[in-house]
Amino acid sequence: MLLKVQDLKVSFATPKRMIPTLHRVSFDLDYGEVLGLVGESGTGKSITGKSILRLLPPNGMITGGKILFKKRDLVGLRESEMRKIRGKEISAVQQDPLSSLNPAFRIKDQMTDILTLHTDMSEKEAEEHVIQLLNQVGIKDARSVINKYPHQLSGGMCQRVMIAIAFSCSPSLVIADEPTTALDVITQALVIELMKRMQEENNTSIIFITHDISLASKICERIAVMHKGEVVEIGKTEEVLFNPKHEYTRLLINSIPKIEKEIRTIFNGVET
Amino acid sequence: MPVSSTYLLRRLLYMIISIIGVSVFGFILFRIVPGDPVLMMVSPTASLEDIEALRHQLGFDRPLYIQYVNWFRDFLSGSFGTSIRYNTDVLELVTSRLPATLELVIVSILVAFVIGVLIGVISAVKSGSWADRILTGFSFLGFSLPHFLWGIVFIVIFGAIAHLLPVSGRIDIDFEVTPITGFILIDSLVSGNLAAFKSALAHIALPAISLALSLIAILHRTLKSSMLDVLGEDYIFTDRMKGLPERKIIFERALRNALIPTITILGVQFTFLMGGSIIIEYIFGWPGMGTLLFTAVQYKDLPLLQGIVMVYALIVVLTNFLVDLTYTIINPKIELR
Numbered sequence: 001m002l003l004k005v006q007d008l009k010v011s012f013a014t015p016k017r018m019i020p021t022l023h024r025v026s027f028d029l030d031y032g033e034v035l036g037l038v039g040e041s042g043t044g045k046s047i048t049g050k051s052i053l054r055l056l057p058p059n060g061m062i063t064g065g066k067i068l069f070k071k072r073d074l075v076g077l078r079e080s081e082m083r084k085i086r087g088k089e090i091s092a093v094q095q096d097p098l099s100s101l102n103p104a105f106r107i108k109d110q111m112t113d114i115l116t117l118h119t120d121m122s123e124k125e126a127e128e129h130v131i132q133l134l135n136q137v138g139i140k141d142a143r144s145v146i147n148k149y150p151h152q153l154s155g156g157m158c159q160r161v162m163i164a165i166a167f168s169c170s171p172s173l174v175i176a177d178e179p180t181t182a183l184d185v186i187t188q189a190l191v192i193e194l195m196k197r198m199q200e201e202n203n204t205s206i207i208f209i210t211h212d213i214s215l216a217s218k219i220c221e222r223i224a225v226m227h228k229g230e231v232v233e234i235g236k237t238e239e240v241l242f243n244p245k246h247e248y249t250r251l252l253i254n255s256i257p258k259i260e261k262e263i264r265t266i267f268n269g270v271e272t
Numbered sequence: 273m274p275v276s277s278t279y280l281l282r283r284l285l286y287m288i289i290s291i292i293g294v295s296v297f298g299f300i301l302f303r304i305v306p307g308d309p310v311l312m313m314v315s316p317t318a319s320l321e322d323i324e325a326l327r328h329q330l331g332f333d334r335p336l337y338i339q340y341v342n343w344f345r346d347f348l349s350g351s352f353g354t355s356i357r358y359n360t361d362v363l364e365l366v367t368s369r370l371p372a373t374l375e376l377v378i379v380s381i382l383v384a385f386v387i388g389v390l391i392g393v394i395s396a397v398k399s400g401s402w403a404d405r406i407l408t409g410f411s412f413l414g415f416s417l418p419h420f421l422w423g424i425v426f427i428v429i430f431g432a433i434a435h436l437l438p439v440s441g442r443i444d445i446d447f448e449v450t451p452i453t454g455f456i457l458i459d460s461l462v463s464g465n466l467a468a469f470k471s472a473l474a475h476i477a478l479p480a481i482s483l484a485l486s487l488i489a490i491l492h493r494t495l496k497s498s499m500l501d502v503l504g505e506d507y508i509f510t511d512r513m514k515g516l517p518e519r520k521i522i523f524e525r526a527l528r529n530a531l532i533p534t535i536t537i538l539g540v541q542f543t544f545l546m547g548g549s550i551i552i553e554y555i556f557g558w559p560g561m562g563t564l565l566f567t568a569v570q571y572k573d574l575p576l577l578q579g580i581v582m583v584y585a586l587i588v589v590l591t592n593f594l595v596d597l598t599y600t601i602i603n604p605k606i607e608l609r
């Protein structure tokens with residue numbers, strides 16, 4: 001077991017009072033597994049992901065539960081210890097690729113920093129490694145791309161760069177928070193494919209956060225359905241889709257038009 | 273570069289019109305205020321004929337528009353006329369005083385920038401803490417008094433009461449610094465005269481800080497709010513997700529983005545501080561253009577007055593142009609390197 005989230009509780013401080021946002025979120029994740037975290041927006045998926053990285057917004061606070069990562073409880077871990085885990089053991093890909101890269105720094109600077117921090121590579125070695133990484137995520141003219149600024153690249157390119165950053169230190173866990181929502185349909189498919197490939201090559205575990213259950217079914221082995229700050233159902237993707245136990249899961253599936261048809265094509269596609 | 277030649281042409285035209293406007297306005301204004309420049313020059317016992325002869329010689333008896341046309345013709349040929357009070361070439365006089373003024377203003381801006389940015393960052397990072405509240409209070413105080421009042425407060429506290437810092441002049445009279453750049457801090461350093469440098473530094477401290485306070489307050493506020501915005505951006509989350517140390521994130525990754533709004537402020541504030549320096553120089557006996565201006569007013573030295581005003585106007589117009597240019601270059605897409 002790589003990760004075990006147990007009865008996680010998160011609250012936000014507002015000027016008036018503490019607002020409980022996550023109540024008893026529990027799930028676990030095996031080495032090399034891809035787990036979907038699915039639910040409508042505002043149910044606490046991103047907050048769950050940020051809790052695991054211990055990077056909640058300043059007014060957010062973990063008020064209970066455990067986050068056992070490699071048998072170590074991340075809740076209450078010192079910030080200096082967390083910093084050794086972030087980027088090296090756990091990393092993340094965010095929703096908007098353009099805004100998740102710093103507009104005032106070259107791609108090179110934003111890719112070598114994590115390598116020189118967590119490995120004993122020199123600046124030069126890191127730069128060579130970055131070029132390899134970019135080739136790996138399908139960017140061919142990597143040598144010119146590293147000298148560019150984010151606004152000179154397309155959204156799809158930026159997301160490839162982000163994926164390269166997230167996988168660069170071969171972490172055990174990548175938290176992908178709606179990584180394709182801001183992209184057009186074709187780029188979306190390419191990015192999903194890329195993430196799947198990177199995951200398989202590195203045997204990485206992924207928490208794939210999305211509001212789109214049909215998208216989750218394309219890449220996830222298991223799906224956890226979240227509703228109002230709780231995990232209401234968790235199970236194998238087929239089971240959750242074809243035999244949903246919870247009322248809310250059924251609602252979620254029914255709200256997607258022609259879902260049955262789409263799922264059939266997916267599973268047919270896998271079998272052939 | 274997103275700057276077209278029509279834009280440059282338009283700006284050039286605008287600059288010329290501003291300069292001419294200021295020259296006409298100044299010319300008329302200085303001649304309608306009471307006081308006779310000729311009477312200031314002659315001895316109390318001079319006869320009426322002598323006075324009128326001098327007036328004729330200086331051209332003050334001619335119609336105003338003729339006087340202006342003559343002045344403007346000289347101005348175009350690069351001549352600002354002769355000072356009545358000092359009997360020296362006005363341009364020479366002004367340029368000999370200009371470095372002192374520029375040194376004061378530039379040091380003020382540097383001081384304000386370093387302090388303002390630092391406390392802005394502290395306020396943003398420790399937003400809501402007691403440190404933030406104290407700094408915000410100081411900023412408010414710094415902003416609520418005009419430059420010259422701060423000057424007087426500092427003279428009383430540091431000069432009269434504590435005798436900690438000199439309150440007049442640029443340097444102790446014992447020191448001899450050969451002018452190279454005209455900036456006494458640089459010249460004393462270049463010539464290796466450390467004692468002179470120390471003295472000059474002590475002399476510039478109070479006037480520079482008096483002048484810097486309002487800018488510190490402005491930078492503090494601007495940087496706090498832009499820093500808070502930047503720290504909430506996704507790319508800062510990315511840096512934290514990587515495990516980068518907070519110090520690097522704040523002072524390298526976030527600061528460069530947060531500084532962009534302050535660049536334009538510095539340009540506008542430069543001209544504002546040029547104006548503020550006039551009275552600060554007067555208060556601290558700083559031998560720059562400001563004190564020269566006071567002398568010119570006092571003696572109704574019209575050519576000198578006009579010359580000083582023209583130099584101030586040229587500096588302001590040129591700075592505005594440069595600021596706009598930097599802004600147009602930076603604005604569409606942020607590219608600082």
Ligand SMILES: Nc1ncnc2c1ncn2[C@@H]1O[C@H](COP(=O)(O)OP(=O)(O)O)[C@@H](O)[C@H]1O
Nearest residue numbers: 012021040041042043044045046047048057059
């Ligand atoms: N900084 C914050 N302050 C207060 N409440 C917040 C903050 N961030 C998120 N929340 C609350 O947490 C809930 C869950 O947010 P989030 O995890 O982003 O939802 P999603 O499932 O769409 O990713 C939201 O409904 C919101 O009310």
Ligand SMILES: [Mg+2]
Nearest residue numbers: 045046047177
């Ligand atoms: Mg979200």
